[in-house]
Amino acid sequence: MSDVVLSLQKLHKRFGALQATNDVSLDLQQGEIHALIGPNGAGKSTLIGQIAGNIRPDEGRVFLADTEITGMSIAQRARLGLGRSFQVSSLAEPLSVMRNVMMGVQALQSHSFRFWKPVARDQQLLEPAYEALERMQLSHRAWTPVFELSHGERRQVEVACALALKPRALLLDEPMAGLGPEGTAKLTELLEALKREVPILLIEHDMEAVFRLADRISVLVSGSVIAQGDSQTIRQDPHVREAYLGDSDA
Amino acid sequence: MTNNTPTTNNASPGHSTAQESTSARLENRADSHFDRKGIVQIALLGLLLLVPVAAYFLGHIYYVNLASRITIIAMAAVGLNLAIGYGGMVSFGHAAYFGLGGYVAGISAYHAFDFTPFMTWPFTVPGSDSLLVVWLAAAVLCGLLALAIGAISLRTTGVYFIMITLAFAQMIYYFANSWPTYGGEDGLPIYLRNGLPWLDTNNALNYFLICFAGLVLAMAITSRLMKSRFGAALTMARLNDVRLATAGISPYPIRLMAFVISAVITGLAGALYADLNGFVSPTSLSWHFSGELMVIVILGGVGRLYGPLAGAVLFVMMETLLGGITQYWQLFLGLVLLGVVLFAKHGVMGWLAGRERNE
C-alpha cells in the first residue's frame, strides 16, 4: 500500500442535526487524479475542511502517506506536503505573484524566524518559487501584483503556490470555477501534466473536465460516498444518475 | 526529474538571466532614494537632526528638549506601527509598554539614589543609574509582558483584540495607580538622569542625540525586518492569514514575535521618555496615551516607515502651537483626526510623498 498518498478512514462530522460527513473513506494514489463530485450541499466543503485541517472530524482518521494528520494544524499539514487551492481565490492581492508563491518555499526551508537577510535577494527562495511558476507557465507574470491578473491566471497561481510546497498530494477545490472554456482547457492540460508527479484530489463542478481528467471518481451525496469508480462506471451508475445528475428517467 | 518540464517552455527565457533581472528590479525599487518620497524622508530626518543642533548652539535648550520629545514619541510610534501597520494587529494598549519602560527607568534610579535593593529574594537586585542597565531591563521586561499579553490577546481577532489589549493596559495602569511604593497616582520623580559611562547625558544635546540614534535604529530594524523572511511572513499574516497557514507557516507565532518586538521598541522609548522628563507617572500608562500613539501612527500614515515620525512631528507641533493658543487644543486635534480618518486615509506621508506601492 505504499502507493497510497492520502487516505481518509471512516470520517464522521456532525453539525447539530446535520450529518455533514457520514463514514467517508477514500484514498489518493500515486500518479492519479481522483475526483470528488457531488451536488451542492453534499458535504464537499466539510470534507475538504477535514482534510485540510480547518475542521476536526468527530470520528475517523486522515493519513498523509504513513503519517496520521488528523489532529494537526493547517500549517503542519502543509509542511508535511499537503498542498491545497481554494474555491474562492485566496491570494494576497497587493503582493506580486512571486511573493505569494515564495511563502510555501519559505515554509519548507526553515522556520520563518529569520530577521536579517532580505528575501528579495534570497536565491534559495526565488529559484524554487520560479520553478513552480514555470510549471504553471506563469513565470512571465512573476513580478505582477496579483490584482492585475486575470481570473484564470489567479487559478494557476493558486496551484503554483501549492506546488511550491513540493507537495506529496494536491487538494484542489474547484480550480475551474469561473473559468471560460479557454481557461478550463488550459488548466486541464496543466493538471494532466502535473498528475504524474503529484497525485491530485480534485473537487470540481465542471463535469467535462472531471470526466476527462479523473482516473477515479467518488460521488458524495448527503455526506456519504454513494459510488466510486472510473468515469465509465460513474457515468453509467444509476444511483449517480438519479441522485446527482438529476436524471429521473434512469 | 527529467520529464517535469512542460512541453511548451519556449515562453520563458533562460532560468538564471530571468532571475537576475527580476531580483534586480526589486532592488531597484528599494534603492531609488531620490524620488519624491525619498526627498521627503531625508528632509524629515535631516530637519529633526539639524534643528535641535542649531537650537543648542543658539542657546535654545527648550527646542532641543522639544525635539527629544518628538523623537521619543516617534520611536514609540515606530514600535506601534510594526504591530498595527505591518502586522495588522490593532493594539490599543501600547501605553502599557511605554509606561513599563518608563517605570523601569524610574524605579531603577529610585533604588540607585536610595542605595536600597529593588528586591532581595530569591536573589538581590540592586537599583542602577546606568542607562545601559535600564535599557536592557526595560527591553527584557517589556518583551516578557508583551509575550504574556500577546499570547492571550492573539488568540482572538478583530474587535476582541482591540478591546483586550486595551483592557490589559488598563490593568497595568490601575496597578501602578494603586501600588503605593513607587508614588501611586502621584508618579515617581527621577532626581538624577540615568547615565552612560562615556557621555554626559545631562547635556540636552547629548541626550537628544541618544534619542535620535534610538529612533534611527528602530526604523532601520523595522525596515530590515520587513524585508526578511520574517517580514514576508508577517506581511502575509496581515494580508491573508489563511494563505500563510496553507503555505505551511502558522500565523500565531509570527504575530506574537512581531508583537513582542513592537512592544520592546515602544518600551525603550518609554524608558528614554522618563529620563527626559525626570518623571514617570501612571499617565504614561493611560489609555489616552495608547490612543494618542495610534493617532500618531494614523496621522503619519499607517504601515509606512516614516509615517510615525511624520505623525509625531505633526502631533507635537499641534500640541505646542495650538496648546499655546487655547487650552482646549485637543478639541481641534479631534477635528483634524476625524477629518484624516474620514477623508485622508493615507496620512501625512501619503499626502507628502505619494501612495506607497504594495500598499
Next chain:
Amino acid sequence: MSVTLLIEQLLNGVQLGTMLFLMASGLTLVFGVMGLINLAHGSFYMVGAYATAVVTATTGSFLVGLGAGIAAAALVGALVELIVIRRLYHRPHLDQVLATFALILIFSEGTRWIFGSSPMRLSPPSWLTGFVTLPGDTRYPIYRLMLIGVGITVSIALYFLISKTRLGMRIRAGESDREMIGALGVNISKLYTVVFALGAGLAGLAGALVGALQSVQVGMGEPVLILAFVVIVIGGIGSIKGALLGALLVGLVDTLGRVYLPIFFRAFMPPSEASGVGAALAAMLIYILMAVILAFKPKGLFSAHD
C-alpha cells in the same frame, strides 16, 4: 467579615453591575447590529449626566432632569450617527476606533469649554435620600436600591423590546444577517440610527443616575466605558444576555475584591502593606477574570458572532 458588610457589598456589586449593563447593552447592540466599535459611548454617558444636572438645576425636578438627560443623550447619539458614524460601518475597525476616539476628544474638550473643569452639582432628590433597613439590620441607601430597581426594569424592558416587538425583530435580523434585512424591505439606515440612539439614551440614563451618586465631570464616561468593554468581551460581543451576565459578574467581582482582598491580605501581612497589595490586586481583578475567561473561551461566554 460581618454579614451586614457582605450584604451591603453584594448590593453595591449588583448596583454597579446594573449600571454597567446600561452602558454595555448599547455597546453590544451597536456592535452586534452594525459591526461598529464605538469608543464615544462614554461621551453619551457624560452628555446624559450634564443635561440632567443642568435641567434639574433649572427646573428643580430630578425626574424632569432625568428625562431631559436621556433625551439629550439619545438626540446627540442620533446626530452623531447621522453625521459621522454611518460613514464608518464599512471601514476597518482601526478607522472606527480612531474616529470615535476623535469624537471623545471633541466631546470632552467641548464640554470642558462650555461647563469648565470643575464638577457640576447633581444630587438625588430628597425623596430618594435616606436609608432603608434590610433584613439582617443592613442599612442601605434608598437611592442605590432605586438604581438596582431601574437597572432591573430596563433589563426586562429591553428583553421585551428585543424579543417581542417589531423593532426587536429587525434588530435580531440585523444581528444574524445584515444582507437579509435589506432584502426584507427594512429601512436599514433608519434602523441603525434608532439602534444607535437607543444605546446612547441608555448610556445617558446610566450617566445621569451615577452622576447623582458620584459627580458630574468631564471624562466621567471613560472608566465606565472601559469597564463596559470588559463586560462585553467577557459576555461575548453582540450578546445582550452576555452583557447582562458579564455586567453582574464584573460588578460583583470588582466591588467584593476591593473590600475583601485587603482584609484577606491582612491575615498574613502587616496592615499597611496588606492594604497596598490588596488594593493593587483588587484593581487588577476584573482584568484577570477577563484573561482567565478568554483563555478558555476566546469569544466570550455567549458569542453572537462566530
